[in-house]
Amino acid sequence: MNTKLLYSLFLLLTAATLARGQGTAFTYQGRLNLDGAPVNGPYDFRFSIYTAGAGGSLVAGPLPMDAVDVVRGLFVTRLDFGIGVFTGPARWLEVSVRPAGNGNFKTLDQRLELTSSPYSIRAQVAGVADSIAAGSVVKSLYGLHDDIMLAAVAPLTLTPNGNTLTLSTAGGGGGGGVWSVNANNAYYTAGNVGIGLNNPSEKLTIAGVPNYNNGLKLTGSSVGGTGLALENTSSGGHKYSLFSSGAGDSAGAGGFGVYDDTAGAYRLAIAANGNVGIGTSQPHGGLEVSGGWDGNYGSLTLSGLSPSVRFSGNIFTDNYSWLIQLVNGGNLEFYNKQQFTAFGLVMAITPSGYVGLGTDNPQENLSIAGVRSYNTGLKLTGNTTAGTGLALENTATGGHKYALFSGGSATGVGAGGFGIYDDTSGAYRLAIDANGNVGIGKRNPQTALDVNGTTTTKVLTITGGADLAEPFQIFEEKVPSGSVVIIDEEHPGQLKLSTKSYDQRVAGIVSGANGVQPGISLRQTGEMDGALNVALTGRVYVQADAGYGAIKPGDLLTTSDTPGHAMKVIDHAQARGAVLGKAMSSLKEGKGLVLVLVTLQ
The missing domain is CATH 2.40.300.10 (Head decoration protein D)
Structure with missing residues (x-):
């Protein structure tokens, strides 16, 4: 990894800060690039103090700072090497880095000479501290004397106990300002909190957010995910978790989930590849809806005036688009179009169950309109020696079932033939063999017209002989x-x-x-x-x-x-x-x- 650290800003400590009891820590801000491009994500850092820009002796460190968030190359961290480090001589900072928890550390090529900020820690007291002998009692410093009177202003209280003074809020708990403290927890119950405004109307309001990802951020490094819980504690309310999932969660690393903790079920999941699941944590398509029929509604319900679904194609589908729409009158209609053309009707299903191909007003169970030629209306295909065909059955008393089929080699009419077979009676009513011979009442006609039975005709014209x-x-x-x-x-x-x-x-x-x-x-x-x-x-x-x-x-x-x-x-x-x-x-x-x-x- 070719990693180069560019230093853009150092946040310095000031003498005024030290006068309030500032410690030895200072803030360090920098920019981290990988192959010349800013990086993003958590990184582990190691900071060391040396006496020279190259070589020299190690004064302090390495100081570990793990999982530091880097956003567009920028990061900020707080360093504290303790006392006795910045004593006057020049100091240089060496930095090593790696992706969080991954691989060996890479030491950056150049050390950074430290000026101003760390040395301001010493500068505030150097002139006085150097003149005070070890074990001496300081009677006054910067105009302060040992007879000083300390007083607290509400809501703070000052409690002496021997050589200890305890500063706390009026409500107890050891806090400061409007915040109260309970053990290691800080809390506030008096009103709303505003960030960026002084008159919040909600429990927490953040104003002035500059863009979509600079408002509120929750970070964590857990395979179980990092998120936010929303819970309505009234009767019947549920607790929901909104989270960025990790490898240990069923939504997978890089995914997003809305989980109903009360019901123990995923309500929404977005996989790392962008697939969206409703009712499932592992969607396999762009949108996967998991649910069942409840007697009234299906897994997916579209409502409104003429609810519809559109499928839009691209150059690989010749720019075709399809539209499925519930129209006035109750028809479910299917349309398609090519780019720069209007939608045209392909199929309609009426509330009565009639199906129309090429018509939106079918009067039969199946109506096909706009047939272009004798063999482009309806086609049934199959690859079987038993024949391919269509069954017609009248289920009323006395009705028969008939099969109309294109024969195969295992049928009575033979391959290439056509038959009308009475399934109820088990008899051929009409057969046409591959040579064109027609049989009535028999399956293997031997002549152009071969009738098995009595024939009645009003007029018989014979043109083949005299x-x-x-x-x-x-x-x-x-x-x-x-x-x-x-x-x-x-x-x-x-x-x-x-x-x-x-x-x-x-x-x-x-x-x-x-x-x-x-x-x-x-x-x-x-x-x-x-x-x-x-x-x-x-x-x-x-x-x-x-x-x-x-x-x-x-x-x-x-x-x-x-x-x-x-x-x-x-x-x-x-x-x-x-x-x-x-x-x-x-x-x-x-x-x-x-x-x-x-x-x-």
Whole structure:
């Protein structure tokens, strides 16, 4: 530690002071700097008297002065080396210093030559004292004689006892002025005390305080803290302690506390880092309030006209500020703003418990206003194979609980699917798989719309096909679309290619030729399953042979001797029961596809 002591003022004793019986003590005032800057806090000093500015002999000391308060570098202390020190020769003062109770003492580089003040102790009596021989009786000094009469003025009394004179106040106790003394205690009960004024209105008034920390100061060096007690001794009154806490107190060294001694509880604590605690001695945030619900009030209550709390941001929060306010009408409303903008409403909660996002007048339990697009209103997210969703439940008699969810791999609809599940009945009501297939009454739809149950519709428009078909097993392995098929007598329930003209076993035309697919396909899963759809009615393309006669729209078509091909009906009597339908397009010659309206007859 590079410590240098700068001497700025010495408070000297005067001859007049000595004439009143002043002793050998004198006041020492100085300035203490550390690395050129004034220090603050308690310091320990050691003072020694030498016969020279360097080297020399020790005359007196070291004199210890511990825990001297240093404020902005300035300190004052009273030194008393006793008699026989300042006897005429020059004297120098050596000073050593350290922070109170911490480390070794550092001796300052230069000793201070002492002049005037200490030697005034000797100067008052030196001329007379040197001329009086040891053991002589002094009969007079400075005009005073041994026949002097001593008298006391009220409120003082003078009591002789042998060679002893006792000076005391009229009330006894051995004091002086308005003060009374009881043992080592001084007291005053007659009126108010004023410091800096002569007409105090309170028990103690301090006037003319120049700034916040120069009025009243209490100091102490205790791990239990240093403070002031305030006590109301009337019935129900409490005693409170206001103190600067030490390391042995729960508020910690450097903290401040307001402690209710009567209740044994902290009412207020300020930690050394500035955190404030109400009801706790160890606050962990800027403000920590410890308390419980008493049925009417919470730990923290704000009251008044539109009570509010504001949170102000900075550059790290894009200068955003939030405001929570209780407004007229009873709404609790949340606002935010960015720097240089006005506060805008974010959320409101009405006295009825309705919550509004973007509106201060919600009419439902939750109302969201100002939604910008279809997917920015309400979002629920989760990372679970069991799905993420929303439950809707009517708790009235007969009501059900439904779950609407985005499916995971462990759900019936699979990952990427969507489901509406009746929790009460334990059944899927609607399922959409990751491919977009929709199932009603089933969780794993196999087609664009897969309904498990009876369907009722007023109007059904089919845009994906033009015929009504039913799947059949075909005897031949490879049967091209548009082929004419007949009932297979040898294999009940199956079909085969037609091979002769006017065959009354005609069953229909294999669907799918020329890109025209079935509009409706009839089947019962597990029963009469088939491989190929055969058009039973509607419009399809058929394989035709114009070698039996040119085909034009409106002609009846029947089977032909060409396997799987249709021909124009020539013999209408023979065609009874063997008609496929009517041609809707032409084929003048050869073989090709003809659009036909299937009407078996």
